[in-house]
Amino acid sequence: MNSQQEQRNWKKKLFTIIFEADTRAGKNFDLALLVFILISLALVMLQSIPSVNDRYGPSLNKVEWIITILFSIEYLLRIIAVRRPVKYITSFYGMVDLLAILPTYISLIFPASHFLLVIRVLRLMRIFRILKLSQFVREGNAIVQAMKASARRIGIFLAFVLLLSVVLGALVYVVEGRVNDKFSSIPQSIYWAIVTITTVGYGDISPITPAGKIVASLIMLLGYAILAVPTGIVTVEMSKTFKKEDKHSQACPNCAAYGHDPDARFCKYCGSEL
The missing domain is CATH 1.10.287.70 (Helix Hairpins)
Known part of the structure; x- marks a missing residue:
């Protein structure tokens, strides 16, 4: 029982850090994630410039692989943290997170697919939740x-x-x-x-x-x-x-969905208690 309780507490803490932006640890995690996304996008753009790629290509490629491995670990941790991984994997953000790491691995077979990493720019949409720009989230x-x-x-x-x-x-x-x-x-x-x-x-x-x-x-x-x-x-x-109600940034611990009403007690997507 103690080990099970410890495991639940560990997964709850992991979920709070990875999916929530209300805590300091969660906000720092998301901000660090955004920084890595921006660095990755800059690397892809630099590699598309022939003169830069000819000179610094191998070094840029190494850094890109390091970032991809970090994103892969993050993706696995997100799957572990939620109660129903399939819900997260098939969600919009789950698909974006997966597509953000696939091009690097596919580039081992099809090198040109490496430049599809620009899809990582979609992950920057989390900035609206992190910075509490709820009006943009509502309008979106x-x-x-x-x-x-x-x-x-x-x-x-x-x-x-x-x-x-x-x-x-x-x-x-x-x-x-x-x-x-x-x-x-x-x-x-x-x-x-x-x-x-x-x-x-x-x-x-x-x-x-x-x-x-x-x-x-x-x-x-x-x-x-x-x-x-x-x-x-x-x-x-x-x-x-269009609804005028504000939304908060709390994620459902079961399916990792966002966009719940401020007074919501249950997830409107899967019905789990928030």
């Missing part, structure tokens, strides 16, 4: 909720745009295909329609006939109207989902 949660609520309608809208691009691409191919070698096929014309309807306008392909220019002008005007649709969908959902 509102955006995420709005995107989730409007995902189905945006998906239908994108499908409609894709079908419209196919029709417009085929139309401009009929108009331009015989006199303009840029529109050499329907897929090439669909590519142009997508670039035009999204108002990107690379300029690598453009119509030369009067009829083609008329079609292009209509597609450009249509593009402005189309861009307003997803914006309106998300804005409506944001007005519904």
Whole structure:
């Protein structure tokens, strides 16, 4: 019983240090973690500069491996500290923590994947929780909720745009295909329609006939109207989902989830007592 109690106390202390930012030890741990993340990002950027990599590449690589090993140990400690590791592993932060260390190991097989370490920048989102910038956390949660609520309608809208691009691409191919070698096929014309309807306008392909220019002008005007649709969908959902309640930085000891209400006694994700 004593050994079990000691183990529970040890895991509770470990959880407080790693997941909580309310204690001094927890805040210092998170701040040190952010420093290592920034150093790691700087190393990746320096290694992408040929002159720097040619001169200091081996040394930068050694430092990067040291940081990756530290992050790997930290990831394992996070799994050990929570009561339900699977909940943490499959959570957003859990996936980000895993993806932050995988590129270094994958680079042993595929060297180019090393530069995917820039995904570690996502771990900097913890700074909002550490520095008690709860208003940013609340607004970020509102955006995420709005995107989730409007995902189905945006998906239908994108499908409609894709079908419209196919029709417009085929139309401009009929108009331009015989006199303009840029529109050499329907897929090439669909590519142009997508670039035009999204108002990107690379300029690598453009119509030369009067009829083609008329079609292009209509597609450009249509593009402005189309861009307003997803914006309106998300804005409506944001007005519904935005909540004024403040959130605290306490993490659930069972699934390591954040974003609970100040007076919450149980986790709203897994139901465990906070």
